[in-house]
Amino acid sequence: QVQLVESGGGLVQAGGSLRLSCAASGRTFSSYLIGWFRRAPGKEREFVAAIRWSGGSTYYADSVKGRFTISRDNAKNTVYLQMNSLKPEDTAVYYCAADRPPASTNYYSPPVYDYWGQGTQVTVSS
Numbered sequence: 001q002v003q004l005v006e007s008g009g010g011l012v013q014a015g016g017s018l019r020l021s022c023a024a025s026g027r028t029f030s031s032y033l034i035g036w037f038r039r040a041p042g043k044e045r046e047f048v049a050a051i052r053w054s055g056g057s058t059y060y061a062d063s064v065k066g067r068f069t070i071s072r073d074n075a076k077n078t079v080y081l082q083m084n085s086l087k088p089e090d091t092a093v094y095y096c097a098a099d100r101p102p103a104s105t106n107y108y109s110p111p112v113y114d115y116w117g118q119g120t121q122v123t124v125s126s
């Protein structure tokens with residue numbers, strides 16, 4: 001069993017930055033696919049970014065490409081989402097999720113993920 005804990009959310013002005021963390025306990029992320037998703041009020045959950053622990057391949061939604069960066073720290077068993085140039089439309093609850101190996105190729109699809117964190121609120125004011 002894997003437990004995921006997100007942190008780093010908060011209130012920031014448009015143009016600002018935040019770094020979200022997703023820490024895992026229970027086992028290491030080795031060979032996992034780790035994704036970040038978000039859900040804004042009244043909207044569906046949407047894919048934000050993902051990273052393959054083995055090899056480090058990264059994937060981004062078009063809406064965040066060039067502004068957000070996903071990365072991992074092997075020693076800390078933690079995945080980060082660095083969010084720069086934040087916009088009010090980035091306001092949402094952000095969730096990290098883990099897909100155990102063999103990890104899916106459908107990194108953008110919530111159903112492929114086996115474990116989810118509780119979420120962290122990000123609010124961007126205009």
